[in-house]
Amino acid sequence: MADTQAVSFYRVYVWQVPVRLYHWLNAICVLVLIVTGFLIGKPLAIIYSTEAYQQYWFGTVRFIHFVTAFIFFFNFLIRIYWGFVGNKYARWNNFIPFKKAHFEEIKEVLKVDILQSKAQGIISIGHNMLAGVTYFLSFLVFLFQVCTGFALYSSMSGSFLPKLFAWVIPAMGGDFAVRQWHHIFMWFFVVFTIIHVYLVFYHDYVEGRGTTSSMVGGWKFEREDVLK
Amino acid sequence: MVKKLPSIWEAMQTKGYSRRDFMRFCSMAAAVAGVKVSGMASVVHAFEKKPRPPVVWLHFQECTCCSESFIRSSHPIVSDVVFDYLSLDYTETLQAAAGHQAEKCLHDTMKNNAGKYILLVEGSVPMKDDGVYCTIGGRSAEDILKEAAKDAAAVIAWGSCASNGCIQAANPNPTNATPIHKIISKPVINVPGCPPIGDVMTAVITHVLVFGKIPDLDGQGRPKEFYGRRVHDTCYRRPYYDAGMFVEAWDDDKARKGYCLYKMGCRGPVTYNACSVTRWNEGTSYPIQSGHGCIGCSENGFWDNGPFYRHLASFPGFGIETTADTVGTVVGVAAAAGVTAHAVTTHIRKKKIVNDRIERSVTDREPKKEGGEE
Ligand code: HEM
Ligand code: HEM
Ligand code: SF4
Ligand code: SF4
Numbered sequence: 295m296a297d298t299q300a301v302s303f304y305r306v307y308v309w310q311v312p313v314r315l316y317h318w319l320n321a322i323c324v325l326v327l328i329v330t331g332f333l334i335g336k337p338l339a340i341i342y343s344t345e346a347y348q349q350y351w352f353g354t355v356r357f358i359h360f361v362t363a364f365i366f367f368f369n370f371l372i373r374i375y376w377g378f379v380g381n382k383y384a385r386w387n388n389f390i391p392f393k394k395a396h397f398e399e400i401k402e403v404l405k406v407d408i409l410q411s412k413a414q415g416i417i418s419i420g421h422n423m424l425a426g427v428t429y430f431l432s433f434l435v436f437l438f439q440v441c442t443g444f445a446l447y448s449s450m451s452g453s454f455l456p457k458l459f460a461w462v463i464p465a466m467g468g469d470f471a472v473r474q475w476h477h478i479f480m481w482f483f484v485v486f487t488i489i490h491v492y493l494v495f496y497h498d499y500v501e502g503r504g505t506t507s508s509m510v511g512g513w514k515f516e517r518e519d520v521l522k
Numbered sequence: 523m524v525k526k527l528p529s530i531w532e533a534m535q536t537k538g539y540s541r542r543d544f545m546r547f548c549s550m551a552a553a554v555a556g557v558k559v560s561g562m563a564s565v566v567h568a569f570e571k572k573p574r575p576p577v578v579w580l581h582f583q584e585c586t587c588c589s590e591s592f593i594r595s596s597h598p599i600v601s602d603v604v605f606d607y608l609s610l611d612y613t614e615t616l617q618a619a620a621g622h623q624a625e626k627c628l629h630d631t632m633k634n635n636a637g638k639y640i641l642l643v644e645g646s647v648p649m650k651d652d653g654v655y656c657t658i659g660g661r662s663a664e665d666i667l668k669e670a671a672k673d674a675a676a677v678i679a680w681g682s683c684a685s686n687g688c689i690q691a692a693n694p695n696p697t698n699a700t701p702i703h704k705i706i707s708k709p710v711i712n713v714p715g716c717p718p719i720g721d722v723m724t725a726v727i728t729h730v731l732v733f734g735k736i737p738d739l740d741g742q743g744r745p746k747e748f749y750g751r752r753v754h755d756t757c758y759r760r761p762y763y764d765a766g767m768f769v770e771a772w773d774d775d776k777a778r779k780g781y782c783l784y785k786m787g788c789r790g791p792v793t794y795n796a797c798s799v800t801r802w803n804e805g806t807s808y809p810i811q812s813g814h815g816c817i818g819c820s821e822n823g824f825w826d827n828g829p830f831y832r833h834l835a836s837f838p839g840f841g842i843e844t845t846a847d848t849v850g851t852v853v854g855v856a857a858a859a860g861v862t863a864h865a866v867t868t869h870i871r872k873k874k875i876v877n878d879r880i881e882r883s884v885t886d887r888e889p890k891k892e893g894g895e896e
Contacts, residue, residue, distance in 0.1 A: 301882070335834065336847070337785065341767055341776075352766030410871045449752060464741035468822040469752075469792035474834055474846070481850030485857045492861035500872055502879055 303515040306419050308383045308508055316373045317509050323366035324483050330359035331480050360447060364455075367440050370433075383420030389430035391423055399423040406500070407493070417501065419516050425493070435482050442466075442476040527573035530732075544569070550597055551732050554725040556747075568732060575731060576631050576639045578670055579613035582663040583656050583690045583699055584645030587717040588681040589615055595720035596804035614658075625659050632673060640730055641674035643667065646683045646690050647705055648697035655697040664705060671706040676730050678711045679703065680723065682819060685712035685743070692825035703743060711736055712743040714795075716819035721800050722748045742822070744794065753816050754790035756798040759783065777813065787831040788815030795820040 309317070333355050343349045377386040391397055403417060403424040421429065444455065445462035446469065466472050498505040508514045528536070534544055545566070552565045579589075619627050631639060645663075648655035653662030671677055679702050682688035690699035703710040713726055726745055729737045737745040754760065762768070762782035769777045769786050784791070790798075793816050797808040809816055815831070818824040827835045829842060836842045837849045 337766055337768060339768065339770055343765075346761035346765040346767055349765045349767070353764035355766075356764075410867060450755070461741065468742070469794075470789065470818060470821055470824070470827050470835075473792055474827075477834055478837070478846045478850070481846065481853060484850065484854050488854065488857045489861060492865070496865070496868060500868065500875070 302518040304518060304521055306514050306516055307381075307512055308420055308514045309512045310376075310381055310384060311512070312372065312376045313380065313384050314509055314512060316369055316376070319365065319369045320373070323362050323369065324487065326362045327359060327366060328480055328483050328487075330355050330362065331477070334359060335477050335480075363440075363443055363447070366436075367444075370436055370440070374433075388421050389426045389433070391427060396423045400427065407496070417497075419503070419514055422497075428490075432482075432486055435479060435486075439476065439479055439483075442472050442479070445472050446476060527576060529571055530569040530574050533574060547597070551728045554728055554747075565732070575675065575734075576635050577642060577727075577731075578628065578631055578639055578674075579642040579644065580666065580670060581614045582643065582645030582647050582667070582683075583697070584681065584683045586615060586644070588644045588683075588723070589613075591715075591717035591720040592680075592723045593720070594803060595724040597721065597724050628670075632670060636673040638675055639673070640727070641670050641677045642680055642727070643677065643684045643702050644680040646687050646699040646701055648690075649700045649705075650696075650698035667702060667705060671702075671708055674708070675734070676711065676736060677702070677706065677708055678713060678726065678730065679743075680713055681718055682714045682716045682824070685714035686822045688716055689825050692823075709736060709739075710743055711739065711745060714744060714749075714820040716824075718820070719748075719796055719800050719802060721805075722796055740794075744820075748796040748800070749794040749820070751794065751796075751799075752791060753793045753795050753798050753810070754788075757790050757810055758798065759810060780813075783810060783813075783815040784833060786815050787829070787833050789818030789821070789824070789827075789830075789833070790816040791833075793818040793821050 333352075337352055337355075340351055341349070376384055377389075382388075391400065399418065400423045403422045406417070407424075441459055441462050444459035445466075448456040448460040448463070449469065451457075463469055463472055466475070494506055494509075497503075503515045504513065530547075531544055534547070539547075548566050548569055549562065551569070552559075552562055557565055581589075614624075617624060617627070645656075647653070647663045647667055649664065653664045656663040658666060679685045683690065683699075684702050687695070687699050687701050690697060691701070701712075703712065711726060711730070713723060715722070725748070726737065729745075737747060740746050740749060742749075754763070757763075759780060759782045762780075763784055767776065767781045769781045769783050771777070772786065782788070788810065790810065797816070798810065801808045801811070817830045818827065821827075829836070832845065834845060837844045837846050840849060
């Protein structure tokens with residue numbers, strides 16, 4: 295095999311530490327919130343004592359949901375802040391398409407990912423634009439889940455933060471509706487996680503640029519000729 | 523003819539109540555309104571001297587369960603004094619007058635006491651087809667309501683019908699039944715429930731009658747005093763909820779032991795009402811105490827949030843057996859199947875580029891060791 299065919303790759307530092315920390319903290323929080331939320335909605339029949347005071351598992355599940363919710367929320371705020379001060383791959387404009395080139399890239403990604411009419415396109419080294427848009431939509435869902443979650447929480451908490459969301463309840467027509475929507479949107483997270491993780495693996499496979507590990511070490515790799 | 527209105531004390535005397543009954547009534551009213559013991563004297567004074575404002579009670583699209591509940595209040599003095607006098611003014615169910623006489627009675631009350639009378643409304647108002655679905659004396663409910671509300675000192679919406687439309691407003695709402703706060707521009711005190719608890723009704727009206735002002739309301743116009751907490755927050759089965767001990771079937775052992783009814787569809791966690799504190803029928807019991815979950819009767823749109831025996835409603839548009847979880851599971855499985863299919867296609871269609879890369883990758887060269895000894 296001739297070495298001369300090998301192309302040189304450059305190392306690109308894409309995801310800074312705060313982005314990576316945010317990502318994994320967020321991933322853990324979301325998984326915990328899905329599991330605990332699902333249990334709150336459909337508790338298992340776990341009874342290991344005869345008196346109520348001897349067990350508290352359901353209260354603990356709810357407690358974990360609420361604590362995780364706070365971490366999730368503040369982590370999210372930090373990411374928004376980092377969208378304004380971070381490097382060019384972390385910036386807010388990676389998430390919102392507004393230039394013609396952005397829409398061109400979305401088309402390009404669709405051709406590679408869905409239609410598979412193109413083997414390999416020229417895709418940005420940061421988020422590709424389609425991924426960016428999807429993350430933007432998921433940020434909106436994060437916000438929705440925070441609003442409905444803290445609104446529900448406001449009826450069982452005297453603290454300042456949940457009270458800020460109390461207006462959501464009359465706006466949505468009552469606790470019942472809020473809870474129903476909070477539950478429905480849990481499924482968004484389940485579906486998002488399945489597709490997201492798959493697509494990360496997929497892009498790693500077809501692009502060969504180290505996408506998966508990039509969220510761990512921060513590095514991606516780009517061919518010399520593409521960078522030039 | 524303008525009749526001079528008696529004070530509460532005068533009214534009670536003509537009904538044969540003693541001074542002691544009167545004092546008990548005063549302390550009840552003071553407690554309801556949150557007056558300190560030191561303020562009792564002023565309450566007594568007000569009840570002795572201040573003329574009792576007249577009351578107009580209108581009935582539109584309703585079943586009269588609110589009136590029924592009201593007369594079962596555990597403070598009969600209030601209904602006796604207030605209700606008997608108010609029946610003299612205008613209330614279709616209990617008034618003696620009928621026909622033109624009754625209409626005249628209503629008009630006289632409103633005219634002679636403009637800006638002073640309290641308007642109580644039971645029932646929703648149909649807004650479709652010019653309101654033909656509910657007319658009294660040839661006039662639509664909307665007309666009557668707007669006229670009566672114009673000069674009212676305060677407006678109270680009794681029950682879920684007047685507060686949020688209740689069953690008449692349930693899907694598909696054939697008459698466009700509308701709660702009164704959406705029709706009139708004045709602030710309305712919503713006292714929802716199907717029916718509301720008699721004692722809560724008494725307390726709210728006492729507050730308004732005596733203090734002449736609207737009690738503290740929440741975001742949905744309900745008095746915070748009675749609708750500030752969820753049925754769940756003060757439910758005596760709450761320890762079972764936190765422990766995770768739930769009734770799984772109506773006839774199981776856990777139902778007999780009185781475990782939490784959450785999994786049987788109890789709406790206590792999303793329902794604001796005083797049931798678990800005040801209870802019903804002179805504090806005898808409330809639904810959960812009798813072994814049935816709360817159906818959320820004081821919440822918006824509770825008829826459409828069915829079925830009652832599941833804690834979340836059916837997913838809209840998919841039939842009553844379909845929950846959000848059914849839909850979610852289908853979508854989740856579809857996503858998993860989709861990515862699997864995609865992985866297989868990728869492997870076939872992109873085999874070439876991947877193989878190409880494997881070809882081109884550097885496989886036959888070990889990294890040079892430092893120092894370069896061969
Ligand atoms: C990824 C985000 C989240 C997911 C997937 C999620 C999921 C869920 C689910 C499925 C339920 C059960 C609903 C039911 O069936 O009744 C629930 C309940 C709840 N969640 Fe979340 N949730 C999330 C975020 C939050 C946040 C940020 C808060 C804010 C405090 C929150 C607060 C609550 C509260 C208060 C309840 C009701 C618990 C109870 O009444 O016992 N959630 N959540
Ligand atoms: C094993 C699991 C996961 C892996 C390997 C992984 C990997 C990655 C990678 C490589 C990226 C960058 C993608 C790009 O180049 O555009 C990314 C971004 C992202 N991932 Fe994940 N992810 C995982 C789980 C999750 C989960 C559970 C969530 C939660 C919903 C999540 C939410 C996100 C978000 C919001 C971004 C955008 C990050 C930003 O720029 O702030 N990920 N993930
Ligand atoms: S029975 Fe209903 S209101 Fe009582 S604790 Fe259980 S869920 Fe809450
Ligand atoms: S327990 Fe619930 S359904 Fe029953 S009366 Fe009270 S609020 Fe209405």
